[in-house]
Amino acid sequence: xxxxxxxxxxxxxxxxxxTLLLAVIGCFVGTIIGALPGLGPANGVALLxxxxxxxxxxxxxxLVLLTSVYYGAMYGGxxxxxxxxxPGDEPAMMTTLDGYPMAKQGKAGEALVVSGVxxxxxxxxxxxxxxxxxxxxxxxxxxxxPAEYFALYLLAFCTLGGIGSNNQAKAAMAAAIGLGIAMIGxxxxxxxxxxxxxxxHLQDGVDFLVAIVGxxxxxxxxxxxxxxxxxxxxxVKLGKILVPWRMLKQTTGAMLRGTGIxxxxxVLPGAGASLGSFLAYTAEKSAARDKSQFGKGxxxxxxxxxxxxxxAAGGALVPMLTLGVPGSGTTAVxxxxxxxxxxxxxxxxxxxxxEVVWSLIAALLIANIVLLLMNVPMVKVFVHILSVPAWVxxxxxxxxxxxxxYSLTGSSFDMLMxxxxxxxxxxxxxxxxPTVPVIxxxxxxxxxxxxLRRAMVLSDGDWTFLFSSPIATGLWIAAVLGFVAxxxxxxxxxxxxxxxxxxxxxx
Amino acid sequence: MIRGDRIFGAxxxxxxxxxxxxxxxxxxxxxxxxxxxxxxxxxxxxxxxxCSVSMILRPDPEAEWPAGPMLLQLGIAFAALIxxxxxxxxxxxxxxxxxxxxxxxxxxxxxxxxxxxxGVGLGxxxxxxxxxxxxxxxRGLPAGWGF
Numbered sequence: 001x002x003x004x005x006x007x008x009x010x011x012x013x014x015x016x017x018x019t020l021l022l023a024v025i026g027c028f029v030g031t032i033i034g035a036l037p038g039l040g041p042a043n044g045v046a047l048l049x050x051x052x053x054x055x056x057x058x059x060x061x062x063l064v065l066l067t068s069v070y071y072g073a074m075y076g077g078x079x080x081x082x083x084x085x086x087p088g089d090e091p092a093m094m095t096t097l098d099g100y101p102m103a104k105q106g107k108a109g110e111a112l113v114v115s116g117v118x119x120x121x122x123x124x125x126x127x128x129x130x131x132x133x134x135x136x137x138x139x140x141x142x143x144x145x146p147a148e149y150f151a152l153y154l155l156a157f158c159t160l161g162g163i164g165s166n167n168q169a170k171a172a173m174a175a176a177i178g179l180g181i182a183m184i185g186x187x188x189x190x191x192x193x194x195x196x197x198x199x200x201h202l203q204d205g206v207d208f209l210v211a212i213v214g215x216x217x218x219x220x221x222x223x224x225x226x227x228x229x230x231x232x233x234x235x236v237k238l239g240k241i242l243v244p245w246r247m248l249k250q251t252t253g254a255m256l257r258g259t260g261i262x263x264x265x266x267v268l269p270g271a272g273a274s275l276g277s278f279l280a281y282t283a284e285k286s287a288a289r290d291k292s293q294f295g296k297g298x299x300x301x302x303x304x305x306x307x308x309x310x311x312a313a314g315g316a317l318v319p320m321l322t323l324g325v326p327g328s329g330t331t332a333v334x335x336x337x338x339x340x341x342x343x344x345x346x347x348x349x350x351x352x353x354x355e356v357v358w359s360l361i362a363a364l365l366i367a368n369i370v371l372l373l374m375n376v377p378m379v380k381v382f383v384h385i386l387s388v389p390a391w392v393x394x395x396x397x398x399x400x401x402x403x404x405x406y407s408l409t410g411s412s413f414d415m416l417m418x419x420x421x422x423x424x425x426x427x428x429x430x431x432x433x434p435t436v437p438v439i440x441x442x443x444x445x446x447x448x449x450x451x452l453r454r455a456m457v458l459s460d461g462d463w464t465f466l467f468s469s470p471i472a473t474g475l476w477i478a479a480v481l482g483f484v485a486x487x488x489x490x491x492x493x494x495x496x497x498x499x500x501x502x503x504x505x506x507x
Numbered sequence: 508m509i510r511g512d513r514i515f516g517a518x519x520x521x522x523x524x525x526x527x528x529x530x531x532x533x534x535x536x537x538x539x540x541x542x543x544x545x546x547x548x549x550x551x552x553x554x555x556x557x558c559s560v561s562m563i564l565r566p567d568p569e570a571e572w573p574a575g576p577m578l579l580q581l582g583i584a585f586a587a588l589i590x591x592x593x594x595x596x597x598x599x600x601x602x603x604x605x606x607x608x609x610x611x612x613x614x615x616x617x618x619x620x621x622x623x624x625x626g627v628g629l630g631x632x633x634x635x636x637x638x639x640x641x642x643x644x645x646r647g648l649p650a651g652w653g654f
Contacts, residue, residue: 054643169561173519176554180526183551187544190536194544195529218588225584225614226573391616392625395608398588399633406595407643415592423585430570431511449547453540461541 003131010358014064014366022057022065023363027370030072034079035382036393037086041073041313042329042436043220046212047397049337050404059341059356064363066337070330071123071367074273074313075375078115078306079382083108091273091309094281098294098301105297110244114251114299115306116375120368121255122307126263126314127364130321133267134350134357137322141347144323146455147466151475153448156325159268159482161437168483170433178441179448181206188446189453201413208336208442210405210414214421215428215435217401222426224394241379251303254284262308266315266328273312273328280308314364321345321357324447329436335443512566516559523555580614587611599648600638605630 013019033044045066052062077092082099095115102111144152161171184195185205196202261283262276284304285294294301316331324345326332338345343356350357375382405418425435452466459465467473530548573581587610594603609626613619637643 051637051641051643055641167562167567169558169565170567172554173558173562176551176558177519179551180548180555183530183548187533189540190544192534192536192544194533194548195526197529221611222581222584225580225611226577389616391612391618391621392629394615395611395625396629396633398611399604399608399629402588402591402595403600403633403637403643403645407637407645412592412596415595416589419585419588419592422588426581427515430572431515432567432570433515452547453542456541 003135006354006358007131007362009355010360010362013060013355013359014362019061019064019363020366022061023068023367024370026065026068027072027367027374030069030074031076031079031371031374031382032072032385033069034073034076034092035386036076036388037080037084039220039397040077040216040330041070042212042333043216044073045070045330045333045337046209046216047400047404049333049340050209050213050408051400053340054404054407059343060359062341063337063356063360064367067334067360067363068367068370070334071310071313071364072371072374073330074123074310075116075119075371076382077309078119078302079112079379080386082111082115082302083383083386091277091312092306093274094277094305094309095302097281097305098296098298101295101297102299102302107297109241110247110299111302112379113241113243113376114247115302116372116379117248118251118255118258118303118306119310119375120372122259122262122310123314123371124365124368125256125259126266126311127361127368129263129311130314130317130364131361134318134322137318138347138350141322143471144347145469146451146458147469147472148475149451150448150455150466151472151479152323152325153444153451155475155479155482156444157437157440158479160328160440161434161483166432168487170431171437172483174428174433174435174437175441178438178443179445180441181211181438182442182445183449188450201411205446206417206442207409207414208439209340209408210418211421211442212333212336212439213401213405214418215425215438217397218418218422219425219429219435221394221398222422223429224390241377243376247299251299254300254303255307257284257287258304258307259311262311263315265308266312267318273309273316273330276312276315277305277309281305317364321349321360322347325444326440329439332436332439332443336439339443510566510569511572512562512569516562516566519555519559519562523552523559526552526555584611584614597649599646600634601630601647602649604633 029048030041030044033039034041048066048069052065057065074091077087078095078099081087081092081095082103085096085100087093087096099111099115102108157172157175161168161175182205184202186192186203187194193203258280261280262273265276265279266273281301281304284300285291288294288298288300312328313330316326316328317334320326320331320335322345324335326335335345343349343353401418402415405414408414428435428438455465456463459468467476527549530545530552533544533548535543587607591603591607605626607626608629609622612625612629613622616622616625634645634647638645638647
């Protein structure tokens, strides 16, 4: 029982009163971030990385704090989905389909409890899955050489772009923009400056935190100014919260199925939580004998996608920790966190720094229990926070973004670059070009080039070396399929239309 | 019919060509490898050009772009953020934050009085949070004013 002894070690590091306090704070902040429309998990973690870094937190406390925020945001996303019919973050979109109708029928409390428990089931089981599968995958990952890693990075870009976007060209463009930005700075092998235009600030390259905060948080401000923060008023009354045991029993199957589907979707590189919740909802709907209530307030339609999206969040940590390849936007941000803390994910992480891995897992388990307590009995607290108006919230978020970057780097140049990324993010979102591949490109660009060059050193410039091993060939085929297949599958996997925000007459 | 996609594609082609030109001037050093520092940037620029051509030839339906007054509003927000980046160092945290948060709040909410209150509140509140509670090294007021 190697897992249990490892886990015990993890708990002995992560379960100190100080880190527990950080976990509670992280869960609380995370749930708020998730619940507020427009502030997703990726956004929230990105804003908090520079701040926790300038506070001088050690690696493990910082990891505990920010993974709690990550899971908290996954839980919190459902709150505004159910009460406002606005997903707090993208993966919570499917929860609006049945959650909001339930709330309109006066069952908002039940919907919040069922979805909270479903989130717990999904996230908890996925964390156990992470414990079981990650060490196994780490052992496989030891066989990876530079050629395999190059193909793997390509696979991540292809699947992320292929699944996450409606236009392959735009997804590939986004990834290439990110890779192009990653090239800025000193070339590691030759020590020559590239694309710095004599600017000293660019010698170290573009800090990925600047790019992340700009693309996510600053771009959001421009969007809110354009919409005048229309989308933020609670229209649903919330009564006393009671635990609907019968409803929970009735939805157990949906939660477990959603968890399984979500976990698998999360492990696939590039797929992420949105796909997890989408597949979980679709599968639950097609498996149900009585479909008539779906979309009109069926509790199973709340339980399945919530379990799915939280399980996918856990599953996405598997490739991120073992291979260093994030499965979604938020795990890309978590990868940024690890790199900031000087922790390089990959198979070596499991053998060389097991304390990091296992205390992270212990922290996730702790965070889930804290979150269950916060999100079921105390959910009303968060409902009150949702009524903070956008005209206080968004300026606040912007200022937090600036403070984070300023206290991290202390230079006006980086803040200007952050605003520049904000404009870029605004334009890209207007054009429906996904921004997550840009982040992934900036994060992985140097490693991708490095592996390509090392592969060429090994083979003495023979390009066929990239396809020479069976693993590499398999990854190349998967990459091509992951990029091309969604074009054909899109016809079958049409997303269901969002329910109308305005209640119709006679509803 | 000119669409956003086409303009973006055209701009990206120009940028990619500039990128290739810049890459071709990257110096070589005594340390080298079969690939060298230029090939990967060339590959990236090639992908950008391919994607740009695809966006120009097959643009998606046009997005709703802000016009007239809204564009001005976004311009004001942009200018305020740029100004903030320059002001925070010499003027300290509280004054620029109050000012910029107030502007953004007014732009989102549309009420000058409420915006002023939230600006002052955020300026002071965030300073207390970051400086006093979290202990970040921020200066509150312009140099020489104390704090």
